Amino acid sequence: xxDNCEKAYITTPIYYVNDIPHIGHAYTTIIADTLAIYSRxxxxxTFFLTGTDEHGQxxxxxxxxxxxxxxxxxxEISSKFKELWDEFDIxxxxxxxxxxxxxxxxxxxxxxxxxxxxxxxxxTYEGHYCISCETFFTQTQLVxxxxxxxxxxxxxxxxxxxxxxxLSKYQDKLLEWYKSEDKAILPKTKKNExxxxxxxxxxxxxITRTSFDWGVKLPDSVNDPKHVIYVWLDALMNYVTALGxxxxxxxxxxxxxxxxxxxxxxxxxHAIFWxxxxxxxxxxxxxxxxxxxxxxxxxxxxxxSKGNVINPKxxxxxxxxxxxxxxxxxxxxxxxxxxxxxxxLIDRINSDLGNDLGNLLNRLIGMSGKYSEGVVSxxxxxxxxxxxxxxxxESISKLEPLLFDxxxxxxxxxxxxxxSIANKAIDNYQPWNLMKEGKEEEALALNGLIANxxxxxxxxxxxxxxxxxxxxxxxxxxIINNNSYVKLIKNYELLxxxxxxxxxxxxxxxxEQLLNxxxxxxxxxxxxxxxxxxxxxxxxxxxEFFKTELKIGTIIEAQEVPKSxxxxxxxxxxxxxxxxxxxxxxxxWYAPEDLVDTQVCVVANLKPAKLMGMLSEGMLLAAKxxxxxxxxxxxxxxxxxxxxx
Ligand code: MSP
Numbered sequence: 113x114x115d116n117c118e119k120a121y122i123t124t125p126i127y128y129v130n131d132i133p134h135i136g137h138a139y140t141t142i143i144a145d146t147l148a149i150y151s152r153x154x155x156x157x158t159f160f161l162t163g164t165d166e167h168g169q170x171x172x173x174x175x176x177x178x179x180x181x182x183x184x185x186x187x188e189i190s191s192k193f194k195e196l197w198d199e200f201d202i203x204x205x206x207x208x209x210x211x212x213x214x215x216x217x218x219x220x221x222x223x224x225x226x227x228x229x230x231x232x233x234x235x236t237y238e239g240h241y242c243i244s245c246e247t248f249f250t251q252t253q254l255v256x257x258x259x260x261x262x263x264x265x266x267x268x269x270x271x272x273x274x275x276x277x278x279l280s281k282y283q284d285k286l287l288e289w290y291k292s293e294d295k296a297i298l299p300k301t302k303k304n305e306x307x308x309x310x311x312x313x314x315x316x317x318x319i320t321r322t323s324f325d326w327g328v329k330l331p332d333s334v335n336d337p338k339h340v341i342y343v344w345l346d347a348l349m350n351y352v353t354a355l356g357x358x359x360x361x362x363x364x365x366x367x368x369x370x371x372x373x374x375x376x377x378x379x380x381x382h383a384i385f386w387x388x389x390x391x392x393x394x395x396x397x398x399x400x401x402x403x404x405x406x407x408x409x410x411x412x413x414x415x416x417s418k419g420n421v422i423n424p425k426x427x428x429x430x431x432x433x434x435x436x437x438x439x440x441x442x443x444x445x446x447x448x449x450x451x452x453x454x455x456x457l458i459d460r461i462n463s464d465l466g467n468d469l470g471n472l473l474n475r476l477i478g479m480s481g482k483y484s485e486g487v488v489s490x491x492x493x494x495x496x497x498x499x500x501x502x503x504x505x506e507s508i509s510k511l512e513p514l515l516f517d518x519x520x521x522x523x524x525x526x527x528x529x530x531x532s533i534a535n536k537a538i539d540n541y542q543p544w545n546l547m548k549e550g551k552e553e554e555a556l557a558l559n560g561l562i563a564n565x566x567x568x569x570x571x572x573x574x575x576x577x578x579x580x581x582x583x584x585x586x587x588x589x590x591i592i593n594n595n596s597y598v599k600l601i602k603n604y605e606l607l608x609x610x611x612x613x614x615x616x617x618x619x620x621x622x623x624e625q626l627l628n629x630x631x632x633x634x635x636x637x638x639x640x641x642x643x644x645x646x647x648x649x650x651x652x653x654x655x656e657f658f659k660t661e662l663k664i665g666t667i668i669e670a671q672e673v674p675k676s677x678x679x680x681x682x683x684x685x686x687x688x689x690x691x692x693x694x695x696x697x698x699x700x701w702y703a704p705e706d707l708v709d710t711q712v713c714v715v716a717n718l719k720p721a722k723l724m725g726m727l728s729e730g731m732l733l734a735a736k737x738x739x740x741x742x743x744x745x746x747x748x749x750x751x752x753x754x755x756x757x
Pocket of ligand 1: 140
């Protein structure tokens with residue numbers, strides 16, 4: 113690649129080594145991989161970075177629990193991530209670990225540079241620290257003065273000597289950047305959130321810790337050995353230390369990043385801290401920071417305790433790696449949350465891939481075998497099917513901007529339009545009748561049209577399904593690479609004459625498979641057995657039913673729970689001496705003001721539970737289907753406390 117070739121540096125977040133890889137990590141990595149493969153195919157000089165984030169109190173504690181040193185523990189988990197990406201054929205160019213010596217040197221260099229610049233000073237930090245999120249919060253950010261607004265776990269008050277980064281100094285410059293670079297943060301809706309946060313005012317950032325050891329030490333020149341560098345400064349720096357920042361800077365030509373792919377939960381760190389650090393280091397800012405949404409499973413948040421975490425390897429083994437890649441990118445609009453359901457995955461495989469794409473290739477193999485001994489030519493395609501060729505060209509020309517704007521689901525949606533044009537053309541022109549009517553030239557040109565559509569789709573689908581699309585290309589007598597990309601996509605030329613190769617079906621129909629990690633499967637089996645013992649037929653007696661105390665209640669107060677997307681805090685009168693506090697996950701469907709003075713059905717004898725640190729003393733009956741959630745209410749008003757039977 114020549115030095116003046118346009119560069120594309122693409123990164124994933126570096127993954128914490130306190131957890132094994134799951135579907136969320138796979139999602140980020142697969143998107144980044146797709147962009148990297150596309151960039152290479154399009155002739156950009158591409159560098160794709162991934163790796164692991166290994167310092168901090170959270171890792172230190174996780175290692176201690178397992179009787180390991182932090183480094184031993186980090187080695188073990190980091191290699192699990194690497195193994196998975198290798199099994200997934202992820203085309204990363206470098207795998208960075210924050211325990212790499214070069215990285216640590218780069219972080220120390222950055223600290224020195226910020227110090228020289230006058231952007232670091234020493235002070236005392238007092239704040240509420242959440243170990244789980246490795247983040248400090250101000251009093252006002254906490255839920256119920258104590259709980260972490262991100263994960264709901266209790267925070268602890270920490271007071272310690274600390275070095276501070278003058279984040280406040282960069283507030284205006286950051287705002288200017290967001291305003292001048294329209295696509296700096298994608299999707300754009302997320303940019304507005306970031307801007308509001310910055311406009312509210314930025315505090316200086318504590319960037320060292322003395323309460324634990326497992327981190328990058330301050331540079332020797334500072335001579336303050338009890339401090340280690342805050343894990344987020346350490347981690348963010350990976351994007352430039354991987355290119356040799358502070359040491360051998362020969363890869364620094366790749367900077368600035370074309371895109372940092374991240375999840376929405378870590379947007380604040382990337383869209384505020386990181387550009388401020390870069391401004392201090394006098395380095396250019398990344399072109400895009402793209403934040404995707406969160407994956408849930410069958411509508412529920414995934415967590416180890418629920419045993420519903422999806423192991424990406426298991427899904428890939430059961431349904432095919434590339435099918436899984438297609439599903440993840442196609443199913444959810446980038447930036448939105450997505451639900452993983454096997455049904456949706458199966459539908460995508462059998463319908464989009466099997467019917468629309470796989471069958472089209474089979475039809476072409478069948479027709480060309482029958483009419484022309486497998487020989488397919490682009491001759492006469494334009495003569496008979498110029499309208500279809502034009503429509504396909506329009507679709508193809510829309511694709512690249514969609515990809516670089518992270519509209520991956522729309523990219524794939526648009527890519528399916530040519531397939532539909534091809535399938536419709538076969539149905540409309542009925543080549544078997546054309547042959548009967550002696551219009552052989554027209555029938556063969558139709559095969560040429562189908563082959564060209566398949567070829568163009570294969571090239572553009574290649575970054576998502578690299579091996580499958582090479583198989584399609586192989587059947588059509590070409591190889592997917594920069595040459596074929598330029599010829600078929602950029603120049604919109606047609607295929608040379610070829611003899612089609614018979615190919616086994618690319619997307620055999622799939623059925624539902626049992627998914628779960630082995631230990632969780634056992635837990636599930638045990639649970640299923642217990643449930644069965646308790647109620648062998650699923651039928652309950654009237655006495656069992658009456659164990660649930662259901663009462664009519666009137667909502668007298670309803671408030672949003674700050675920082676929670678789902679929860680509302682309700683006071684419900686159920687005819688007792690004081691109202692019950694109910695924390696209900698209904699915020700997505702009901703505005704608090706619409707709930708006050710309405711009646712609901714309350715489960716009144718449920719054991720109280722704490723949600724985000726707040727006591728919930730009951731549950732509301734509701735029904736949820738694909739159209740959303742509806743509270744169950746009495747048909748006519750009833751006195752509060754009335755028993756429901
Ligand atoms: N170590 C930091 C990143 C530092 S980058 C300089 C970190 N690591 S993480 O392992 O916790 O998360 C990495 C990525 O996985 C994040 O982008 C996060 O959004 C993503 N996901 C983790 N769980 C997820 C889902 N359930 N769904 C989608 N992505 C989620 O944060």
